[in-house]
Amino acid sequence: MPSVQLSKPAEGITQITLNRPDNLNTMNAELVGELGDALTEINADRDCRVVILTGAGRGFCAGLDLKGYGDDPELRAGNPVMTGLDRQREIAALALQLHQLRQPVIAAVNGPAAGGGLALVCASDIRIAADPAIFAVSFIRAGFSACDIGVSWLLPRIVGAGHAHELMLTGRRFDSAEALRIGLVTEVVGPDLLLETAIEKAKEIMLNPPFSVELTKQGMWLAVENPSFAAAVELENRQQILTSMTQDAKEASAAFLEKRAPTYHRK
Numbered sequence: 001m002p003s004v005q006l007s008k009p010a011e012g013i014t015q016i017t018l019n020r021p022d023n024l025n026t027m028n029a030e031l032v033g034e035l036g037d038a039l040t041e042i043n044a045d046r047d048c049r050v051v052i053l054t055g056a057g058r059g060f061c062a063g064l065d066l067k068g069y070g071d072d073p074e075l076r077a078g079n080p081v082m083t084g085l086d087r088q089r090e091i092a093a094l095a096l097q098l099h100q101l102r103q104p105v106i107a108a109v110n111g112p113a114a115g116g117g118l119a120l121v122c123a124s125d126i127r128i129a130a131d132p133a134i135f136a137v138s139f140i141r142a143g144f145s146a147c148d149i150g151v152s153w154l155l156p157r158i159v160g161a162g163h164a165h166e167l168m169l170t171g172r173r174f175d176s177a178e179a180l181r182i183g184l185v186t187e188v189v190g191p192d193l194l195l196e197t198a199i200e201k202a203k204e205i206m207l208n209p210p211f212s213v214e215l216t217k218q219g220m221w222l223a224v225e226n227p228s229f230a231a232a233v234e235l236e237n238r239q240q241i242l243t244s245m246t247q248d249a250k251e252a253s254a255a256f257l258e259k260r261a262p263t264y265h266r267k
Contacts, residue, residue, distance in 0.1 A: 021057025029070035063115025119149035
């Protein structure tokens with residue numbers, strides 16, 4: 001069975017399911033490679049409007065597979081610094097891919113999300129959790145730095161520096177209720193409602209023109225990265241003019257005035 005499965009739960013939505021349920025979907029070379037390939041494929045898919053990322057079985061992703069990543073002979077045979085850095089960059093690239101993906105990503109966190117799993121959650125754009133979900137930075141408890149796979153940049157921007165520093169320095173586990181309280185997730189639902197809720201949120205996003213959604217995702221993250229208010233406003237000005245010149249913008253206005261569902265063609 002593939003370690004990553006793609007499915008289409010509804011038109012315009014691609015679901016990525018991490019598929020190592022017997023290992024809580026921990027990251028090994030196979031899963032990391034397949035997930036990277038899947039994200040590349042999805043980014044080029046103009047029919048895909050929203051992505052849902054979830055895990056098979058009772059886990060979302062419990063981080064690195066400490067039983068063996070799958071490239072251990074190569075690691076032992078080569079220079080451990082160089083080969084280790086290659087592995088590190090390959091894993092960390094997943095967070096960058098999610099962050100830079102054209103489509104918004106909804107993380108549907110069905111169970112434990114620790115270490116690299118938490119990094120995937122943070123790199124998503126919207127995060128929804130099931131009641132049993134458990135979160136942890138974890139890297140520091142495995143003997144590594146807690147600053148890994150983009151978490152040191154993403155987590156403080158999502159939950160604030162105070163919460164992020166405490167979670168990163170302790171590496172402690174926290175439940176879905178705390179994740180909701182500190183703003184890591186926007187909603188907590190029963191396990192049976194998780195995917196349904198994520199799909200409904202994706203459909204709500206798709207009520208808006210595709211190009212507008214893509215530029216909004218890009219603009220939001222650029223504004224977070226940009227220290228200049230004036231530069232952020234100037235970027236917004238350009239986005240407004242670009243989106244206003246599309247046929248989909250006219251369709252959005254017409255549908256609103258006519259009180260009907262819009263039909264977009266990404267034109």
